Amino acid sequence: MSETYRALRMDRHADTFRAATDIVTLPVTAPGPGEVRVRNLWCGINAIFDTQIARDAVDYVKIGLPTFTGVEALGMVEAVGAGVEGLSVGDAAVTTRFTGGYREENTGPAANFVKVPDARPEWLVLASTGVSALVAMEQIGEIRDGETVAVSAAAGGLGHLLVQLAVLRGCHVIGIAGGPEKCEFVRALGGARVIDYRSEDVAQVLASEYPKGVDLAFDTVSGAIHDAFLANIANHGRLVVAGAASDLDGKPELVTAPRIAHAIYYKSASVRGFMNGLLTTHWPEARARLFDMFRQGQIKVCLDAGQFDGLEGIHDAVEHLLSGKSMGKVLARIAAP
Template sequence: MSSLLLARNGRRAISFIGVGRRGTGALPGVHPAPRRFIIDMSYSAHFMDFKGSSIPSSMKKLVVTKLSPNFKEAVCVQTVAVPTPGDAELLIRNRFVGINASDINYSAGRYDPSVKPPFDAGFEGIGEVVGLGLSASSRYTIGDTVAYFGSGAFAEYTVVAAKEVVPVPVVKPEFLTLLVSGATAYIALKRLGDLAKGETVLVTAAAGGTGQFAVQFAKEAGCHVIGTCSSNEKAGFLKSIGCDRPINYTAEDLAKTLRKEYPQGIDVVYESVGGSVLELSVNSLANKGRLIVIGFISGYQTASGIPPFKGGTLPVKLLQKSASIRGFFLPHFFSDYRDALSSMMQMFAKGKLVCEVDCGDLAQEGRFIGLESVFRAVDYLYAGKNLGKVVVEVAPPSVSNSKL
């Protein structure tokens, strides 16, 4: 293991030589001090390998090799060397990774057109620290359990800057749901929703990864919450987390239901579907209504990534109601991120927040286990089969054979 730490990726351990060696300018009669490392490298196996978890020399990861909204076409599995953490970095053995609708926006190169393939896929992971750099060891140690939000999560091992991880008490996929899905709902509603007690809030795709949190946060704010979903099972789940009026749009006409039951309109819409649902949401706004666009999944799989939207009369509709449309993209609100995570983790610890996870137990081919199952999980999400946040179990818990 020490040779791995010394040589991998061209990194070298810092060494100290007291005096030059003989034949290289050493003073006559003065024997050079023996070469020694500032860090006692005899402990390197323990520094990099927690309780016999046996870090391998290679690992699998998912890499975007071609820009395409077709995830299977854009991404492939590659076997590469396990990376070595730098001074302020952690090496994390991923246990679970989260699936997001925006994974295919990323594989299509829509977020940063200047980034060209190949690049690593995946946004969020949770696991154990199995290696770390010297300065990172001032805050973390081998065996710590952490979660993170950053690129390259679809891998068996990921190197992450120590300042970017979030300590978690245990490696549970429920904590993973908070990193992107929960944070999006929490910050968007807090910063852009301007929720007031007694207002009516509509959450589209309410039983999904982020919708479930929007329902709960709106309810906590004292609002009447409507949630759209695609099955009676999802409607039942929505009721269980406080949704006042679940609407199964496969069994009810959404437009007619909103007009009949909410003639005064909707005060706030948390919208992630786009297209015709976005049009309906605009038409359903109340006076001074706010519509928050957090995505438009109905268009992500198309070449443009944008679903058709009839917006010719949009200025008139907004003006007539003094209404507004507000866009939300999580990376623009990182100043709110830590506080949001802290609040949500406290709520979860107190039993005041449901973090529903869907690991594919009811999927046709079974639970999402192993990195290769990310492809199935993405298809599962886009088929609208998930209830809660879609999560893939990358690896089972490590079994220690250590006698230390």
């Protein structure tokens, strides 16, 4: 075993994640009581969050410098401290805790890790993005069987799982995606109507084809997509805001329009924010159900085709995701099993 490992550390704020972070070499530490040490194999990429922390623009939590980076990782347990139960050397384990992702080794409280069946990256996606999708859909969206559900960025890491989970509930799913390849991908997942926002007007399609409105919509984009969802929400409909990707460059768009009360009051509709970190009590049950769905072949995890290797590849992976070219979940491979 090497006595050192490497990690991505942010020592300064900058306009991009690449400019804000450096690869540093650190000593491997033995786990103390209640801790484990995990050698990371895969990490999940959260490019918008990464960029926002680089810019010191995450207003819901202040992150001091220097800080390690990355949220999601899957690896193998290498050492176990005294008093740890449920994790043993050789187990595959996932963490979804900030600073545990973009590093080759991770020593921390055993409570920060979840044992998974093996080292396949699909378990990482289910335990992180999958949990977000299911919790957002059920706890915030309060989905009901057979509803009309719209999903923005439907070909993305979160979106492709939202589509499948809604289809399993017997819902009519409207997927929003950009370009023929992504649209075909969403159709293959079960999307009943896929709107190519590059060649179709989303608001016009919803108004003409869904005169009764959309029961549940998931917005991770903001801007025109958010406006289209809000204008076409059904009576008692719910619009779940889980991100604002279009506002990443510069300041959020300033809008001069009637207050939202006028859009939702007569419909008894609602707009709801989703922040997964405030819903941790729901994670274990959601994770267990998702693992069962995956084992039974009810859902599939689609990994983006991009290959990003080592810590050096994480910057490229972040920029790939921000480019809008990705389909499925973007991962970087930290090391071979």
